[in-house]
């Protein structure tokens with residue numbers, strides 16, 4: 001079998017076009033454009049690139065972006081103060097704090113300074129609970145993007161075995177909850193899992209979300225599995241051994257052009273939703 005490609009670029013374009021229309025309608029009604037504040041601490045080159053992409057794509061789709069750049073030496077208190085100010089600023093609709101932050105910062109404390117109504121990146125405890133309880137709220141962007149890709153390709157989830165490799169707070173753990181909400185049988189694998197290959201071999205849907213280049217071998221896959229490669233590693237290499245996986249899977253997300261573009265599209269869509277909720 002040769003896998004079909006899950007074209008994240010195409011699906012994201014459609015979502016961005018809808019988002020741009022909603023942004024324009026909001027702008028006309030409110031007399032101002034929706035606004036996303038991006039907060040970047042330090043000078044990690046990959047983070048700088050991602051934030052630049054988020055700002056460019058905001059602008060192209062009728063969303064204002066406000067860039068906050070803080071030095072590598074920023075303390076937790078300083079960062080919390082900056083985010084609290086953005087949370088209280090009526091002109092800011094959404095706040096994105098780019099992960100990771102420098103080691104001296106308590107990232108959880110910083111995330112929790114984001115007002116729940118502005119948590120368009122889905123990183124607060126409030127958003128996490130909304131995802132866990134299957135209540136309305138913002139999704140973590142990558143998990144939200146993954147669910148939209150699965151739906152765009154009509155991937156059946158109910159009763160299917162989904163194996164999530166990774167358990168990070170804004171990717172692995174929440175995507176497992178979203179899959180559970182859709183009645184998948186969900187297994188989480190992580191660094192202490194002793195039989196990763198066997199677990200992956202039982203999966204109808206594999207979500208790779210660890211950030212280890214080509215950790216998931218193509219020959220582990222059950223023939224016909226749907227493979228979502230959400231690993232972001234330097235040099236645009238995913239967490240899945242793509243060339244071999246494409247011979248066994250039925251559908252696979254490429255890297256780049258799979259999950260990545262959806263992450264940004266969901267961020268912008270949720271920014272417009274946050275703006276709409278203010279009028």
Ligand SMILES: Nc1nc(=O)c2c([nH]1)NC[C@@H]1CN(c3ccc(C(=O)N[C@@H](CCC(=O)O)C(=O)O)cc3)C=[N+]21
Nearest residue numbers: 050097098099100121141232256257258260261263264
């Ligand atoms: N608070 C927070 N929220 C995030 O959502 C978040 C974050 N921190 N930290 C870093 C990761 C990574 N991330 C990506 C976004 C877009 C692409 C993307 O669009 N990638 C393109 C390729 C880009 C290129 O060419 O370099 C693609 O896959 O086609 C990738 C990765 C968001 N993240």
